Amino acid sequence: MAERSGSSRILPCILVGLGAFLLAIAVLIPTYMVGKLEKTPLDLEVTTIATGNGSVLNSAALLAGKAQVDKNVPIVAQRYVTTQEPSNADDITVQAGQTVIRTDKQGESGLLTATVDTVTLDRVSSMPTNDPVGTIQTSADQPAEEVSREGLQYKFPFNTEQQTYPYFDLNARANYDINFVEETEINGMKVYHFNQTIEPVDLSKVVNSPTNKLTLPADTWGVPGGTTPVTMTRWYTNVRDLWVEPKTGVVIKGQEQLHQYYGRNKNSVDVDVLNVTLPFDEETIEYQIQQAQDGMDTLNLVGRTVPIVAGVLGVIALIAGIFLGVRGGKGGTPAPAHGGGGQSPSGAGTPAPGEHDWTNDDTQVIPRPDLRKE
Template sequence: MAERSGPSRILACILVGLGAFLLAVAILIPTYGMSKLAKTPLDLEATTIAKANGSVLNSQALLAGKAEVNTNVPLVSQRFVTSEDPADADVVTIQNGQTLRRTDKQGDTGLLTAFVDRVTVDRKTAMPTNDPVGTIQTQANQPAEEVPRDGLQYRFPFNSEKKAYPFFDVTARTTSDINFVEETEINGLKVYHYNQTIEPVDLSKVANLPTNKLTLPADTWGVPGGTLPVTMTRWYTNVRDVWIEPQTGVAIKGQEQVHQYYARNKDKPEVDVLKATLPFDEETIESQAEQARDGIDQLSLIGRTIPIIAGILGVIALIAGIVLGLRGGKGRQPAHTAGDDYPPSDGGRHVDLDKSEAPTEQHDWTTDKTEEIPVQDPRRYDER
């Protein structure tokens, strides 16, 4: 006999299947989804501004024959970072256009330094791929120069750790460790503080620029020797501090203690070219913090919220399906076919009469009548 397949059984199967699917989603999203999300965005765009007062060499006075250093000069360093091609699922090219200006002078007379830096990085690790090789352009009328590199620059990796990372310095064009200092808090966000110290670098060996090594009369330099020519080298040092939101790798705050100077001995600065401590301004810090919060929210949504909800709903659906399936199985009744006596005529008992007990007919030809003669069951005689 066929069994009845009711709506409850179909619903139970649907619930079990849905529950299994949701549990699979809860397991797979934190691994597969996070690997897709934890990458440097392809639409990266950020502007950071640092302001301070510092000491600056007056280049016009130097050309006129006197090394004059202006103090307490208002300075603004601006960095505009965007994502460029080549870019795909694995890599992205970051371009940084950076300027340093003295705001007490207008136009080109106030521009102290400017460069455009391009580097292609792995979107997960933030490390350069050198495919293509990064470039640095320091003069508008000159082509960019290829500069290979092997350290972080504009972003840290997702889930940054409390350890030292290699960090590339654009001015020195060298890589050295940026070391973990402490865990602290900025604008309500947990951040990791890293510090890098750049020891004096001979800039004449970094870039072939005429201002990186100058020969001028001693009087012009303001040192003993009268009119005797004195050759001085331009040196560069820096103490860099960055505060990184570790989940996203976003720099919430940055600060550089820059010192460029002319000297005959790197350990004895003689004429300052630039000396200033340049921290991010408050607007930049808040903007960077907001960018980090957005990234944290997305990571939390994919890595925690959705898997938890999917897991809970999956368990509920699975249990409901199993319970409904078991209850439906106990209540199933056999389906009746056309040959069954349904409902039974004897109040519930089903009697299969032997055809031998069925009454037969006998015809009386003398009276032309037919009468029924019951056939006796032979078993009754046996019982006697």
């Protein structure tokens, strides 16, 4: 009986322990594991493409003595983002190679701008750490320049909120507010729309380049003055719109209304250098949607599905263990003892199958000789 009682208590104990373990898992996974997953992956390799038609200054014509602006030029902006060192459990360094090309011209004659931007970001907040300080390179024959920054760039934080964020503009090399506009949908996915407006920036004060402040005859610029030298400053403005999936911080769609121009002051648009609206193309949008969806699926699996399943199984195991434990504790009817009274195990006076009833046999008497007569 001792062996039977001991074994009957083992299963309830196992079930109660398993149930408690599963319930603990259900509580700990959302609070611990989800936080571990809400980090920018260390294997980034993302290409985004934006296209549009716009106005472009013909540089060859300008050198020949006439500021000619080509209209309705097909333009492609491409950005290729990869992970670089140093990257670790908390920070990620990304390098973004960016080009703007007029596709109606071949080779270098079609290249309008080229930039290599390197920045180290916090993997959760997506904010720059400035450790190390980021760099920007705009010319292959010139070294990269260190540029510290405080705003977002290539990704928003996990669990993006409906608020204003600082956003770093690569051309102006400064931080500007990007404001929440509305919650909307793109191809069925909920996104937050943000907008940033950059007022005219004097690029000659941003980058020391001879093309950012030029002195040419008025006739060359196409303004009154004949051969009188006129100094023009290169100005830059932008209206940036971003649509962000809030849970992952992935930018689903981006659009920039770029405008660079030469002017005698910021309010005088004398010659367009680049004037174009560049939205992400559809392939880029679909790719970004898939990236965000994959991230959400992983977070939902770990943060919702697994805890729910673990919690349900934990409750079932706990209830089953308690039920079996209580039932086993009530005890059962003990087995009858054998022997005594001449009864067989199958009933009083009745032999069990296979037993022989010796009480009903005839007794044979063997005669014994009387030894006293001898």
